[in-house]
Amino acid sequence: MAKKKRILVLHGPNLNLLGKRQPEIYGRLTLAEINRKITDLAGELGVEVEIRQSNSEGELVSWVQEAPKRFGAIVINPAAYTHTSIALRDAAIAAEIPLVEIHISNIHKREDFRRHSFLAGVAVGQITGFGIQSYLLGLRAAVESYNSGELNL
Numbered sequence: 001m002a003k004k005k006r007i008l009v010l011h012g013p014n015l016n017l018l019g020k021r022q023p024e025i026y027g028r029l030t031l032a033e034i035n036r037k038i039t040d041l042a043g044e045l046g047v048e049v050e051i052r053q054s055n056s057e058g059e060l061v062s063w064v065q066e067a068p069k070r071f072g073a074i075v076i077n078p079a080a081y082t083h084t085s086i087a088l089r090d091a092a093i094a095a096e097i098p099l100v101e102i103h104i105s106n107i108h109k110r111e112d113f114r115r116h117s118f119l120a121g122v123a124v125g126q127i128t129g130f131g132i133q134s135y136l137l138g139l140r141a142a143v144e145s146y147n148s149g150e151l152n153l
């Protein structure tokens with residue numbers, strides 16, 4: 001039997017607080033509940049997901065760097081590092097596997113500083129503003145990119 005495709009799902013800083021603060025922006029589901037929905041969809045799509053969260057930029061950079069050894073694509077909500085991290089962008093370029101950037105809120109409808117993403121230019125694409133559905137749409141997009149062999153360059 002063919003080996004299942006593996007996709008790495010990364011949550012950036014403060015997303016461990018989901019469901020506990022600012023529900024008007026980020027919804028009422030906790031991170032564990034969102035992860036469950038991602039895992040359920042992965043099952044339906046016939047792929048395996050590994051899901052991690054970190055508040056540390058360095059840890060996220062290392063995970064993106066190492067991803068190609070075990071995963072065929074990355075779905076990432078870089079959270080605030082979206083707007084600040086050249087290091088994450090450089091790691092994404094080096095990884096050379098499709099990376100899909102997602103956001104729960106629509107970053108283009110919020111403060112000006114959220115409109116710029118350092119990752120968007122090296123991602124396959126950006127999905128923003130669909131609430132927690134953004135993760136599920138992102139997973140679908142990552143599977144499509146993985147299947148079509150598209151690189152994030």
Ligand code: CA2
Nearest residue numbers: 014017018021022079080103104105114
């Ligand atoms: O909309 C998104 O998904 C963001 O990536 C979320 C980030 C924000 O900095 C980006 O501009 C857009 C913030 C994540 C913080 O998550 C919290 C969740 C609950 C309570 C407080 C923060």
